[in-house]
Amino acid sequence: MHLWQATVPFCLLAAAALPGATATAWGFTDATVAVQPKGAGVNGGFKEQLASSKPLANPVSLAGADTLRVTLTTQEGSSPKRPHQAFLLLKDGETGLDISYPFNVKENGKSRVELTQKDLPIQFLSLSSPVDAHVVIGGFGDSDAYDSSVFKLSLDRNPEEAVPTVETERYGKKPEIHHIFKDSASSPPIVITLAFVAMVVAAVPVLAGMWLFLGANVNHLPTAFKAAPLPHAVFLGSLIAFEGIFFLYYTSWNLFQILPAMAVAGVVAFVSGSRALGEVQGRRLAGLR
Secondary structure: OHHHHHHHHHHHHHHHHHHHHHOOEEEEEEEEEEEEOOOOOOOOOEEEEEOOOOOOOOOEEEOOOOEEEEEEEEEEOOEEOOOOEEEEEEEOOOOOOEEEEEOEEOOOOEEEEEEOHHHOOHHHHOOOOOEEEEEEEEOOOOOEOEEEEEEEEEEOOOOOOOOOOOOOOOOOOOOOOOOOOOOOOOOOOHHHHHHHHHHHHHHHHHHHHHHHHOOOOHHHHHHHHHHOHHHHHHHHHHHHHHHHHHHHHHHOOOHHHHHHHHHHHHHHHHHHHHHHHHHHHHHHHOOOO
C-alpha cells in the first residue's frame, strides 16, 4: 500500500514532464556561408560550413564587389520543413542597428539569401567593427523559434574611397524648391493658319465644279427644301456646326469642352440626315433624279 502511494506522485511528475520532453524546435542543417568575388566563377572565393550550435570562430569578410551567399535547410525538430519566417539578421552590438534579409525558402526547406554591400544601409558601411549575423527561423505552432548568431560579418572597404556619411538632420526646414513647368501647347503662327484657310477656301470652287461635272442637279434644291425643309436645313446647319466646333477647338476650347458639343451635333446630324436622305430616296424612286 505504501509502495502504490509513493508511485502515484512519481507517475504524475513523469506525465507532467512528458510534453516538455517531446517539444520540438526550429533549426537548420546543411548550412554554408560563401563569399564570391566578382568574376571569380562558381567555385571561387570563400566557403565555410555553418553550425546551428556554435558560430564561426573567424569573421567573414565582405568586400565592395563581393557577394555574400548563405544557404541552409530549415527543419522543425529533425524534419525538413518550410517555416513561416526565415531571415538573416545583421546586428551591430554597439549601436543597436539591425536589418533583416528574408531567405528564399522552398517547400522542402531549402533556403538561400544573397546580398552585397550595395544592399546594406549607409549606417552599416560606416561601422569599423564586424556585425553579428543571426539566423532567425520561426513558424506557427508550439515549436520554439531559432534565433542565434552563426558568424560575424566584416565589411571591408577600399581605403582610398571616402567613408559614407549619414545625414543627421532628417526633419527641418529645407531649401526652397522652384518648379519649372512646361509651357502649355499653343496654336501655330497666324501665317500658317491663314495659308491653310486659303487652301480650304480655294478648294470650294473646285468642289462645286466637280459636282456639276458629275451631274449634280442644283435645280432640285427648291423641291427638296419644299418637301422636307426642316431636315435639310437642320442637316446643313449641323455640318456648319461641326466646322464651328473645330474652329473653337483650334482657338480656345479644350478637349473636355469639344466632346459634349460634338456629341450633340453628331446626334442632330444623324437624325436630320436620315430624314433628308429619306426625302432624296423618295424623289429617286419617283424617277425625278
